[in-house]
Structures are given as structure tokens and as C-alpha cells.
Amino acid sequence: MANQVTYREYVQELAKELQYHSNGGTNYRRKTAELALMVAESTLNPYLFWERELVSQELFKRLPGLDTDRYNDVSKMLSVVVRDLHNKKNRTQDVQQYVEMKRKKRKPLAFV
Template identity: 40%
Template sequence: MTNKLNVLLQSELADELNRMQTGGTSYRLETAQLALELSRHVSVPESLRHREVARQYVRAVSMDLQEDRAEDVAKMLSMAARRAYSSPESSFSLDMKVKLEEKRNRYKSYGLRAKS
């Protein structure tokens, strides 16, 4: 179970790293790399949703990081964990997901953006 949860977090961080490689600064790219590296060793990845827990984890694992860098890595970890484990759509029923997709497609056909 924990391995599956780690995969979710690492997938989010890998996506973030890919986004940084195509248009991010070198600082943000390095932050994404550090976050991905640190995520491989966390035992309870869903606990990183809380910024303070992520901050404590980063400081405990990487004592040689500067304060600003540690804060940025913790922020990236917590945001990725929130996206991976707190998605409201993941708790929707299949019927609700189909209706939501139909609504999005209907709005896209008119060139509008759905606020869902």
C-alpha cells in the first residue's frame, strides 16, 4: 500500500520536474529534482500534505540545504502531496465522473471554460 502511495507522489513530482524542464528557472528545476529525490525515502507520503510536516521532513533528511531552499522543497513536496492525495474527483462515483466530463466537453464545444 505504501509503495502505491509513493508512486502517486513521485508521479506528481515527476510531472512537476517535466514542467520545470520545459519552462522553469534553474532554481525551480533543482528544487523539483531535490523534491523528487527526497520523496523516494518518505515512509508516509500522504502526511506531506501538511506543510509543517513536509518542512520537518526536509530539515531532518537534508541538513545541508540552505533555509530558503529547504522551505521551497518542502512547499513543492506538500503541494504535490495535496494534488496526489486530496483530489476531490478521485472520490466521485463513476456516474458523476461521466457527467462532469460531459459538462466539460459541452463547455469546450462553445469555447468556454468550466468552473468545476
């Protein structure tokens, strides 16, 4: 059975997103992260956010009055975060070793 993403992990990751966007991000992205965290905190199962289209429909009910772009961005954030966490928790050992090898070989970014 696959390793499941917990509610706590999901909310913590969304809180990190909010923190990231609060430190130099645009107001639009910060507000998107706030809304995503607020919605996630009201739902105990992060896998309810797996399908972006279904999330968007649910947001219409929970957050009336937002524009379509905001609905799409919040639903995308909710979906991408749960998928990313799930994929990280379920990487095979071979894939994990490959990723680590690539990170070690990566050259530092240089601006000329």
C-alpha cells in the same frame, strides 16, 4: 474508506513535475523539483508529506545547508502534490461529472 495515494503514483507525479520544470522552467524550480523527488523516493508513505510545516522541519534534518526559501518551496511541492493526488482520487461522481461538464463548455484561450 478513502482511496489512498500510492508511493508509485506520488513519485510518478513528482517525476512529471521535474520533467515539466526541466523543459523551460527556471533553474530554481527545476532544483526544487529534483530535491522534492529525492526526498519522496526515500519515504514509502506519501501521506507523511501532508502537513507542510512538519515536512519543512523534516527537510531541515535531511537536507542541511539549504536556505529557508528552498525548504519552504520543497515542502510546499511535496505537500501540494500529495493533496492534489488525494483529492483527484477521492472526488465524488457528481463532482467529477461537474468538472467534465465545465471543461467541455470552456472556451479556448485566445490572444488578441
